[in-house]
Amino acid sequence: MERKVGTISRGVRAPIIREGDDLATIVVNSVLEAAASENYEMRDKDVVAVTEAIVARAQGNYATVDDIAADIKAKTGGETLGVIFPILSRNRFAICLKGIARGVKKVVLMLSYPSDEVGNHLVDIELLDEKGVNPYSDVLSLERYRELFGENKHTFTGVDYVDYYSELIKAEGAEVEVVFANNPKVILDYTKNVLTCDIHTRKRTKRILKNAGAEVVLGLDDVLNAPVNGSGYNADYGLLGTNKSTEERVKLFPRDCDVFVNEVSRQFAEKTGKKVEVMVYGDGAFKDPVGKIWELADPVVSPAYTPGLEGTPNEVKLKYLADNNFANLEGEELKNAISEYIKNKDEDLVGSMVSQGTTPRRLTDLIGSLCDLTSGSGDKGTPIVHIQGYFDNFTN
Numbered sequence: 001m002e003r004k005v006g007t008i009s010r011g012v013r014a015p016i017i018r019e020g021d022d023l024a025t026i027v028v029n030s031v032l033e034a035a036a037s038e039n040y041e042m043r044d045k046d047v048v049a050v051t052e053a054i055v056a057r058a059q060g061n062y063a064t065v066d067d068i069a070a071d072i073k074a075k076t077g078g079e080t081l082g083v084i085f086p087i088l089s090r091n092r093f094a095i096c097l098k099g100i101a102r103g104v105k106k107v108v109l110m111l112s113y114p115s116d117e118v119g120n121h122l123v124d125i126e127l128l129d130e131k132g133v134n135p136y137s138d139v140l141s142l143e144r145y146r147e148l149f150g151e152n153k154h155t156f157t158g159v160d161y162v163d164y165y166s167e168l169i170k171a172e173g174a175e176v177e178v179v180f181a182n183n184p185k186v187i188l189d190y191t192k193n194v195l196t197c198d199i200h201t202r203k204r205t206k207r208i209l210k211n212a213g214a215e216v217v218l219g220l221d222d223v224l225n226a227p228v229n230g231s232g233y234n235a236d237y238g239l240l241g242t243n244k245s246t247e248e249r250v251k252l253f254p255r256d257c258d259v260f261v262n263e264v265s266r267q268f269a270e271k272t273g274k275k276v277e278v279m280v281y282g283d284g285a286f287k288d289p290v291g292k293i294w295e296l297a298d299p300v301v302s303p304a305y306t307p308g309l310e311g312t313p314n315e316v317k318l319k320y321l322a323d324n325n326f327a328n329l330e331g332e333e334l335k336n337a338i339s340e341y342i343k344n345k346d347e348d349l350v351g352s353m354v355s356q357g358t359t360p361r362r363l364t365d366l367i368g369s370l371c372d373l374t375s376g377s378g379d380k381g382t383p384i385v386h387i388q389g390y391f392d393n394f395t396n
Contacts (some may be wrong), residue, residue, distance in 0.1 A: 007389045009374045010034065011382025019060035023050070024263040028271065031386050040388075042272045045308070047387040048264065049371040052282040052303065053243070054383045055254035061232035063224055065248050068099025068239070071228045076195070076216050078103055082187035084110040085205065086197035088120040088154065088161040092297050093197065094168060095244040096220070100195065101172035108190040109165060110179045113140070117198050119293040122161065122180075123149045140180035155291050185212045192216070195223070199240060199299055221299070224252065240299040241282060254280065257304030265306050279305035281385075284372030285365050301368035309363050 014030040017023060027050055035042060056062075072081070081104045086093045101107055113135055114128055115121040128135060131148050140148070142162070153160050162178060169176040179186065184205045187194055192215040196205045202219040209217045221238040224231065234241070234255045241253030254260075261278040268276035282298035302309075371385040 005389065006392055007387065009370055010038075010386045010388075011374050011376075011380060012384040012386050013381050014054070014384050017054040017057045017383070019057060021058045023055065023058040024260060024267060027264050027384055028267040030384055031268075032271065034386065042268070042274045042276065043388055044275045045277065045391045046274065047277045047279065047309070047367055047385075047390055048268070049279045049281045049367065049385045049387070050260075050264070051371075051375055051383040052241070052254050052257075052280050052298070053251065055257060055260060055280050056232075056251050059232070059254055059256075061234070061252045061254055062245060063228070063231035063233070063250055063252060065095065065099040065102060065250070067228040067231040068096060068224060068250070069103035071223050072100050072103030072195070075218060075222070076104065076193050078105065080104065080106040080108065080191045080193065082108045082110060082191045082194040084184060084187050084194060084196050084198075085112050085117060085201075086165075087116045087118050087199070087297060088122070088159075089297065090157065090159065090164075091244050092242065094165070095247075095250050096197075096223075096239050096242055097165060097168055098172060099250075101169040101174040101176075104174055106175040106177070107169045108177045108179065108187065109169065110181055110187050110190075111162070112182050113145075113180045115292070117201065118295070118297055119287065119291070120154060120161075121152075121292065123152050135182055137183075138181075139183075139186050142178040142180075145178075145180050156293075184208050188212055188214060194218070195220070199297065236303075237299045241297075253282070253298065254303065261304050261306050275308070277306045277308040279309055279364060279367065279371075281364075281368035281371045284369030285361075286369050286373075295372070302364040305364050309367065312362055 012030050012034045014026060017026070027048065031048055032042075072078075081100070083097070083100060086097065086109075111122060114123045114125045127149060133140075133148065145162070151160050152162075166176050166178060177190065179190070184196065185208060188209070192213070194209055194214050194216065195218045196202055196209065197220050198205055199220075202221065206217050206219055219238070220240050221236070223239045224233045225235050225238040227233045232252050234253050236255070237253045239250075239252070242250045245251045257280045261280060264278040265276055268274060268278075279302050281302050283296045283301065285296045285301050287294045367387065367390065370387065374385045375382050
């Protein structure tokens with residue numbers, strides 16, 4: 001019988017993961033138990049994805065606020081530090097800022113506006129037009145910002161992040177000065193020591209600052225990129241991808257994930273005889289149309305994946321074929337013609353009209369986004385996602 005279902009994404013429940021757990025075995029067993037309970041079978045080219053949170057938990061990749069403070073002090077001198085372009089997040093950045101402030105005497109906090117890098121707004125962009133403010137050139141002091149825009153609470157959290165971050169810094173015994181600007185060179189009017197906290201634009205920001213004469217230029221990826229007092233670390237991303245664990249502890253982005261995904265794939269092959277692709281995923285790469293927040297606060301969607309997930313889709317647009325190449329056909333004849341076209345499509349369709357409107361993003365970004373939406377970020381209890389049929393097309 002012809003298969004009538006395409007891609008299926010299932011959230012898989014798993015035990016609560018603790019440091020030191022054999023996560024690869026837990027993942028494989030959890031997926032196989034889920035398949036047995038729902039009466040379906042593993043297939044070749046299935047994808048099993050595991051959220052970065054439980055990988056880091058199993059690794060014990062944690063650090064304390066004191067560890068962050070010690071690294072900041074050692075790398076900046078512990079005096080006045082410009083902290084620029086942080087995202088507005090209690091979970092992601094506030095806990096890091098606590099450690100940063102603990103490691104210095106003064107923080108010059110420079111916030112981008114009207115929003116941070118991932119779309120959390122400090123002020124409505126319409127108000128900028130109304131007040132005649134140019135965010136590309138205008139530098140605002142805290143007093144001028146309040147005079148123009150007053151108090152602005154986050155759409156979803158109800159937090160005034162300007163006050164929240166300022167009070168957090170002062171609570172750590174550091175002095176704070178707040179500036180609003182989008183040109184990284186502005187911070188050099190206040191200090192030559194800079195920690196740039198942007199995620200996806202950090203390399204450009206570092207280059208601009210160094211060329212403009214900054215003396216110390218660090219990114220969040222340069223903090224805890226090696227152990228401090230035996231702490232966790234991430235050699236590639238440092239504090240990027242960090243989440244709050246407790247009031248004094250952070251969970252870092254997982255490291256050495258290649259070994260993990262290959263071991264999970266090996267165990268599936270051993271137990272099922274199937275070639276299963278495996279990936280670790282974090283934030284999905286999508287934008288909320290209401291809050292205007294771009295979800296990707298992690299440095300990458302997927303820090304590791306098996307080789308079969310490399311590349312981008314190579315697909316043709318069915319409606320284009322139906323309306324153009326085979327506009328004169330109907331029914332079974334149309335179906336057969338399109339099926340034959342797909343079977344014989346070029347291996348590289350870049351630039352071809354028949355592929356227009358298909359998604360040219362990397363497979364890991366697409367699948368990781370699907371996984372993030374499937375597993376959610378709350379209490380679903382499904383940190384593993386099992387995807388079937390993702391690589392199928394109209395002919396399968």
